[in-house]
Amino acid sequence: MPAALSDHFRRFRRGYAALAIALTLGLLPEHPGVPDGRHLDEILARDFLSVHTRNTPTTYYEGRQGPTGFEYELMRRFVDHLGVSLTLDASHNIPEVLETVRRDGDLGAAALPLDPTLDGVIFSRPILDLQPLLVYRRGLPPVKRLDDLDGLAIATLGGSGTDLVLRELQAEHPGLSWRESIDLEVAELLGLVENGTLDAAVVFDHQFRLNRLFFPGVERGFVLGEPLSMAWAFPAGRGLGLVEEANRFLEALRVEGELDQLVARYFGHDDYLEYVGARTFITHVNERLPGYAELFRDAARDTRFDWKLLAALGYQESHWDPEATSPTGVRGLMMLTLPTAGELDVDDRLDPEQSISGGARYLRSLKDRLPESITGDDRLFMAMAAYNVGLGHLYDARDIAERRGGDPDRWADVREALPLLQEREWHSKTRHGYARGGEPVLYVRNIRRYHEILAYMDRSQQQFHRLNARLPDAQESSVFELVPPVM
Template identity: 25%
Template sequence: MKKAIILFSSILILLLFGVQCTFIEKNFGSIAKEDTYLLDLQGIQNRGFIRAAVDNNSTGYYIYRGRRMGYEYELLRDLAKRLNVQLHLVMVSEIDVAFDYLHEGKVDVIAMNLEKNLERSEKASFSLPLGKMSTVLVGNESSGKITSWDQLKTDTIYVREGAVYKTQLCALKDSLQLNYTVITSPDHEETLIDKVIEGKIKWTIADQNIARVNATYYEGLDISWKVQQENDVSWVVRQNSPKLLASLDTWLSDKQKRFIPDVYAKYFLNSKNSYFRTNSPFSSLAGNQISVYDDIIKDGAEQLGWDWRLLASLVYKESRFDTVATSYAGARGLLQLMPVTLERFGVQNPDDPSESLMGGVRYLRYLDKFWMERVPDTSERLKFVLASYNIGHGHVEDAWRLTLKFGENTQTWADVSKFLELKSDPDYYQDPIVKSGFAKGHLAVNYVKDVMSVFESYKALVHP
């Protein structure tokens, strides 16, 4: 009987605590807090690239005439150069999602204009300020210029979710006893500005910089009424990345006097240039063209079985879409073929964009066929083809032989590229199995990284 009572009591306690824990987790979240992703500066440098979250707007990151541009992009590119790593950009439209990505290790830095507050400080570490930001009310001039908050009466103001705008407006509403309504929206500031222009909503709030850029190509946009005066804005990193934060702050200190103000002026103070960049059909902001040669690039890519944006990335890397570009070594045309290669692949007029491009396509098909049996995987073989296009397939084949000799995987670019980089070391380029001798293989490895980096940008910003 005693054993039965003990058993019954144990089961009852287990059930009660089990139900209690389930209830708590269901209503208040998991008791155990998930660990934040761990990776500081050294780990990022060992990995070889830094991931940055950037805002999806008309000034942060976009493509213009094949070239990657944007205020945050140019700053991050310089930071990555300082840290001696590649730059990988992650476009994020929601601020809360950006903080989630930071916590999970999907990004290492959030490169957005963020004001410091208690809630955000609990989630991340703020850098030194990049500058100051003020917020403005955005409306149509047809609604009349606002000179007093009382004029809004019972109007509704739509604001971006996760931004500081709602807090600012609610504080004003309470202190001045106003009657307007604030509604949060998942839409970006620029999308909300579009809705103001279209008459779908009457008011929104935006960073003054974004509002100014939009005012350059939207007539009748009123951005004159400030919601709040200038406050410091910063980037953020994980709280467990103190060395990355220290390097970021050092870089900011070094760049505050000249570089950052110059980039700021380029994107925010030159309204004419902003207008052309944001309205050009060759801008990812307004059109979907990379260059005037997109049609022939698409034809060539179809023959290769490539995404046309990949071939466009190679053309950009080689010639910047300049049909008469000539290198110091005599390479010519959109794909910068050497005279002997031009002749071999039937190009008589390298200045003719269609003829020179198709000559390059035939050469790329030859390289793809050369590597097909040794590297069956298409995505891996692509990198062998690009490296061969840059340095010659003989040097890449040497690296392939060295990879085989030292027992590593000859079908992965990660392994073969290590030996290609070693072709400047006499211990390797003097090996009897090496047929093409010395090479600055690291340049070809970086070339592949550069082309693929441009391709990733084109994929993110230009429709297929």
């Protein structure tokens, strides 16, 4: 980015808050010859809002309880505010989102950064700060400043905003060079760092916090530049009515505290899947499990499972806390969703007996619904994975395993395919789309570990050796464009 443009970019960041306030309060004049409310009137008349987005964990994906994601929650609230329905196209990358909005879309909501150089779009008020962050492969010398990047293979996502920050820094550090791609997502980029294809990457801080548990070989480095702002994009030339209504809606969410709650829900918890140490587990076995062991045995007799397996699943779900509640509303010792509890006739999810019985029956139902061709432990492990990610995503992973030449009836092959549901190259071809496919892999692995420990303790009550986890290998799937130094 030339120095003049870099200065313009800085001024734009400082001045955009005033512009957003002006739009929110309706202080800007209408564009000459463009009826201000035309676009909004069109949407109200046709009774739906067309939103273009991406299938990623920070935007929109199909979760355990149905469609979810930070921006999906905002979209859903906005269409409720307008009193219209939502049509969603999540098949894009960032440049495609913007191009579609320019051409014929109503709104782009895809973790879009404010970019003053873009033509044909109008941005909403800022929604969320986006802090660029340099991360690097564990084992390299510490990377704590720009000078430490010399000689490293660095990459980022094109069009995401991190590339703008790198170009701004390159104006001051001409030797800075990196690669970028519009075809990858953050999980793939971090995987390439971990497997040694890249030395470092630039992502946003909240993206790293969401993904870091799946990539223990990637270290936090240092923040780059000033934060950008995430915003919605609207087509230019169709009036400001929809933009102003969106700004009023977003400002109301901020004032009422609902926006902060959504931020905390999606980006404020990054440690819920970490493996709890063996000593902590033993403490809970001695202090918590005795109060529920007989309930697990009863449920096991009714569902033909090993009671220690059900106990291990309950520990993975809630650490045997009968009042556990997730940010998404899943509750109880076995962390049942409300729809699942209804199907199982569980009227009090916080009652340990109902929760344990319901969870065991749900696992049995999942196992029984799997194809007969899946047998033995493979069938059990896939049922446990479905307990976490849902049958739809499990079937998608089986299809991916088969397309890759694997056996969809073997857990070992499906386990390798599940993390690919995080990659656009694969999830774009599936029925249910994006899923945090690394989660069920860790989920099953942890339950098996807890089960083994319980079985060992049940046999001998002697000290055990802690089991070490290793995350699945990341997959490389894209070609980067090199951004050379400007020296």
